[in-house]
């Protein structure tokens with residue numbers, strides 16, 4: 001089963017390359033006349049509440065785990081609320097680590113809801129089983145929280161290999177609890193989306209095709225449903241980068257991302273419409289730049305307590321080599337693919353073969 005999915009992923013070599021030789025991302029933007037890369041707006045405030053997590057996944061770009069202790073300070077949480085209350089930003093996207101492990105998590109969610117914000121939480125779902133399993137689903141339903149949950153595959157072998165033994169079945173149980181509360185219905189207001197990461201240094205398959213496969217497998221085998229599947233490219237950062245270095249595949253992977261560079265993704269990459277706040281209050285263009293220690297450009301405010309909406313809406317985005325991860329092929333963002341136009345027939349053929 002694992003081999004089948006890997007073949008499925010490897011079938012995708014989309015040929016979006018513009019013929020340029022491998023280079024750095026900033027040079028690539030200059031070559032295609034897209035430098036400087038500017039923000040378009042700020043629709044979403046993404047907040048990383050800390051590095052503590054109940055899991056320690058192999059692909060984790062922030063190297064989160066049970067032994068990490070970093071957490072956002074109460075003063076910075078208040079600064080986040082202040083921004084939401086006093087600016088046009090009305091979408092709060094909470095991530096971590098496991099955001100639920102922050103002691104102020106419930107306070108932040110309920111306060112953001114009370115001031116009219118939509119709240120999205122990036123939950124690993126396994127966190128439900130650290131306490132009464134009904135507590136988080138009930139809380140999420142009560143606050144109409146949109147859930148985005150990592151599930152790298154639709155079978156236990158592949159998921160447990162990346163996330164730890166038994167995690168897949170915990171995710172299935174969690175999805176059942178959410179479905180029972182109305183999450184995952186096509187016409188419902190309670191949304192739970194799944195996130196697929198490839199099992200190795202490959203690009204994800206086309207999102208629509210893989211979503212259909214996930215839907216069929218999860219419904220037929222476990223009776224669970226979800227709203228959308230988001231495919232995300234593994235970023236050459238954190239634990240995934242370490243594993244690439246150890247296996248001697250970092251340069252090859254970076255070369256693959258560069259070859260698959262697709263200029264059509266540049267409008268949809270998340271840094272154009274959001275700002276990220278790190279657990280220590282640092283502002284960055286995205287969670288990946290935060291993980292890489294790359295702050296906003298020098299002329300921008302550097303800390304959440306100095307947030308300036310108008311200025312940040314016009315900022316120049318700081319790019320680095322991992323930006324090729326967001327712009328390869330169909331693109332990759334916190335809400336999945338950002339561009340279409342892929343070799344669907346080739347991938348569809350692989351899906352049929354692996355059925």
Ligand code: SF4
Nearest residue numbers: 053055057060097124
């Ligand atoms: S990928 Fe998510 S669930 Fe896994 S260790 Fe990192 S933060 Fe935790």
Ligand code: SF4
Nearest residue numbers: 271285286288323326
């Ligand atoms: S990593 Fe992605 S989201 Fe972040 S700055 Fe680069 S292109 Fe934008």
